[in-house]
Structures are given as C-alpha cells and as structure tokens.
Amino acid sequence: DTAVSQTPKYLVTQMGNDKSIKCEQNLGHDTMYWYKQDSKKFLKIMFSYNNKELIINETVPNRFSPKSPDKAHLNLHINSLELGDSAVYFCASSQTPSSNQPQHFGDGTRLSIL
C-alpha cells in the first residue's frame, strides 16, 4: 500500500488554466506538507497543515490555495497557471510537526505549463 499518494503523477496544461493536485496519506499522520522542486532540483516548502489547520505558509503567490478536508488529505489548487509554475510538486506527511519526525514523501507530480 502506498503511504503517501499523489494524483496525478503528470499534469500538462496551458497557461491561464486552473488545476488541482490531490494528496492522501494512510499513515495516520497529523501533519502534511507541500514542497516545490524547481528545474534545478531545489526543494522548498510551500505549505504545512497540522490536523487540518495551516501552520506554514511560505511566500507563495495567492494563486496557490491548499485545502485540507481532513487530516489524511491535503490538496493543492492552483489558479491562473503561469510558465514559472512548471515544477515537480511533492506532498509529504509526518506524525507530528515536531522536527524529529521524519517526513514521508509522495512520488511527486510533474506540472508542465505550455
């Protein structure tokens, strides 16, 4: 069973469109994250939720809106997609927000903007 699953794995779309990426974890973790990996492979935190509440919101355009319907799901909705949004987006989860908890990553969603 996949611990952290993201859908879709690949997303190709045009500039200006709105798209969503879904993430689900079956580990019973309280905390979930979204990271962005750019074309140079640099990974940076975007958002984090703990028990459905937002605890981290880095400097991300407000076109990006995370939604956590329950603590097992953290979806990412992106409005008005731009060329610079092309990247790999990783969902992750950890038992708690504590720094000693290892984070488990999904396989990533490669978003390509045409």
Added chain:
Amino acid sequence: AQTVTQSQPEMSVQEAETVTLSCTYDTSESDYYLFWYKQPPSRQMILVIRQEAYKQQNATENRFSVNFQKAAKSFSLKISDSQLGDAAMYFCAYSTNSGYALNFGKGTSLLVTP
C-alpha cells in the same frame, strides 16, 4: 536566514569504493534534526539517515554513516561499498521545532561507475 549548503554539485565513485558528500548548515536554533534524503531517477524522496543535534554519536544505517560536527555545523554523509543503486541526487536537510518544515540544500548528484 537559515541555509543548507552542499558544495559538491556532482560526485563520482567506483563501485565498492567509499564516497563522502559534504553539507554545512546555518541555524541559530539549539534543537534541530539533520537528514539525508536520496532521490533516484524515479523521483521518489527516500530518507537515508537522520541525526539528532543533541547526540554526539554519529548515526549509522548499514553502509551509510554521517560525520556530524556540531560546532562546525557540518553534516557529511559517507557511503561505503558503493553500489550502482546508490546513484541518485542526495539532499541534506534540517528541521527545527520552530520551523517544522525541512530546509534543503541544493543537492549532490552521485554517479556510480562499474
């Protein structure tokens, strides 16, 4: 700003040999955790090893070990008896209880030659 520096964009090692990947970090926190993640071409993010900053003993996981020098803020990864399957991007990261998320370095691409 809290940063992680991996000064070696690429490294190469022969099968069965040993290689060390370097990492330095900068944080004003006293309580933090350090991690090495592996990202093979399949794009998965796999936890290799982690180290608690308050522990002086270096962490070891089979062929992987770290050299943690807290005063120097250095956290290098040693891979012994390198195997072809070790070829991947390796990311150094840390997290703190005040920040929750992982702060990543830019990665080191490891090539393993037969």
